[in-house]
């Protein structure tokens with residue numbers, strides 16, 4: 303079974319066209335993860351609508367991905383929020399070794415969860431505690447504590 307099949311199985315999204323948003327701060331590892339998921343025949347498309355903000359997209363069988371950085375003091379927020387309403391699943395990537403910016407990641411997560419296009423939907427979220435190989439990385443349990451994930455009661459989530 304391929305990674306994408308496993309991922310769609312994990313997200314409970316088998317056998318239908320599903321749009322996945324891959325979000326997180328810059329440098330958390332989104333592009334790296336998405337590149338690992340990409341089958342060799344996937345159509346990839348990099349879109350750079352404005353300087354300082356870029357969106358990566360790729361499509362593979364029943365899954366399409368939109369990847370973007372939630373950074374830059376929200377300067378490009380109106381550009382990325384535009385994609386929320388079409389998203390049916392979220393992969394939220396965290397740099398587990400970046401203790402300093404964990405609070406920024408939490409702020410972005412809270413803002414995401416309170417967004418009108420996300421707030422009232424049971425959209426599944428996969429938290430990807432990345433960079434576990436680094437010496438400074440905290441455990442996934444610690445990441446969920448720092449991000450207060452237990453407070454998410456109205457959406458299925460997994461870390």
Ligand SMILES: Nc1nc2c(ncn2[C@@H]2O[C@H](COP(=O)(O)OP(=O)(O)O)[C@@H](O)[C@H]2O)c(=O)[nH]1
Pocket residue numbers: 326327328329330331332333334335371432433434435436
């Ligand atoms: N040590 C380590 N480095 C990683 C890991 N994932 C990504 N990186 C590195 O982190 C940097 C940022 O990754 P990138 O995928 O560009 O992050 P993005 O800004 O979220 O798209 C790159 O230098 C990657 O090689 C990981 O699991 N462990």
Ligand SMILES: [Mg+2]
Pocket residue numbers: 332333334
């Ligand atoms: Mg990237």
